[in-house]
Amino acid sequence: MPTKTLYLAPEGIFPLVGRTSGLTSLGLPFGGTLQGEGLLAGMPSLFIRLAGCNLRCTWTGHGGRTIACDTPQALAVSHGRGSTISELIGTLEGALGALTHLVITGGEPLTQAEGLVTLLKAIRQSPTLRLLHITLETNGTLFNAEVAKSVDLVSLSPKWNATPQGFSSRYIHVLQCWLDAKVLPNSLQLKFVVGSKEDEDQIANDILPHLNLCHHPPILVMPLGATPEELRLSAPYAVAAAIRQNWRFCPRLQVELWGNRAGT
Ligand SMILES: Nc1nc2[nH]cc(C(=O)O)c2c(=O)[nH]1
Ligand code: SF4
Ligand SMILES: [Mg+2]
Numbered sequence: 001m002p003t004k005t006l007y008l009a010p011e012g013i014f015p016l017v018g019r020t021s022g023l024t025s026l027g028l029p030f031g032g033t034l035q036g037e038g039l040l041a042g043m044p045s046l047f048i049r050l051a052g053c054n055l056r057c058t059w060t061g062h063g064g065r066t067i068a069c070d071t072p073q074a075l076a077v078s079h080g081r082g083s084t085i086s087e088l089i090g091t092l093e094g095a096l097g098a099l100t101h102l103v104i105t106g107g108e109p110l111t112q113a114e115g116l117v118t119l120l121k122a123i124r125q126s127p128t129l130r131l132l133h134i135t136l137e138t139n140g141t142l143f144n145a146e147v148a149k150s151v152d153l154v155s156l157s158p159k160w161n162a163t164p165q166g167f168s169s170r171y172i173h174v175l176q177c178w179l180d181a182k183v184l185p186n187s188l189q190l191k192f193v194v195g196s197k198e199d200e201d202q203i204a205n206d207i208l209p210h211l212n213l214c215h216h217p218p219i220l221v222m223p224l225g226a227t228p229e230e231l232r233l234s235a236p237y238a239v240a241a242a243i244r245q246n247w248r249f250c251p252r253l254q255v256e257l258w259g260n261r262a263g264t
Helices: 085-095 109-125 145-150 169-181 197-210 228-245 253-258
Strands: 005-014 044-050 058-060 066-068 081-084 101-105 133-138 153-156 188-194 219-223
Touching (some): 005 085, 044 085, 101 109, 109 133, 109 145, 228 253
Parallel strands (some): 101 133, 133 153
Antiparallel strands (some): 005 081, 058 066
């Protein structure tokens, strides 16, 4: 029996029009927001935020400040809200409007791989949803070949400083599985958070040399920070890394525009 339930973070599918207000979290009378990060930054999109993550990231930002995960509400699957696949399909069909892009994020979506595969199959079978461009945001610690086949863009965002042990050969192996599964142009992006020169050095020296990048996936860097102020302090490091290494800088529009409010 395929899993028929997924656990969603409090904001669930977002942004949706509220029943009483008639408006979304952006104050609009129709669903959707802008993809804030990566190659598709600026693309109108609906989001699904799944609950549960297998990591607990912290970074050292400007001045030695500790910066924690930007979606703490999505970390514990036990705080998640159970939703059946058919409920989710119904909500997506009702909210889609003119949108063509869906982003599945978390938490770490692959912690619910079985349910995710069922959801992706259901989307591809829905006459309304089947042509959606689907981006999967993942930390790259867990691989699933079915998921890789069913999404259009894998946004692979390694979190090398999430564990005290740092980057393991196992983590490198799983990242390589994603890289080998998504070889077509625009089907995979590597997206790194940079808040210091040490972050740049880790990416350049401890991660990228261990990966086979023969298909030349885009390598993006975005500033560390869950508030506009933190972004402003980190941006010079991400800009310097981008120019020094010939990586592509990308913004975090949702933080700049809406201060990383949940559901935006
Ligand atoms: N607008 C918007 N863009 C995003 N890109 C990645 C997001 C994420 O939380 O994974 C995100 C998000 O939460 N909101
Ligand atoms: S992988 Fe993402 S969701 Fe999980 S703890 Fe790290 S930043 Fe948060
Ligand atoms: Mg995020």
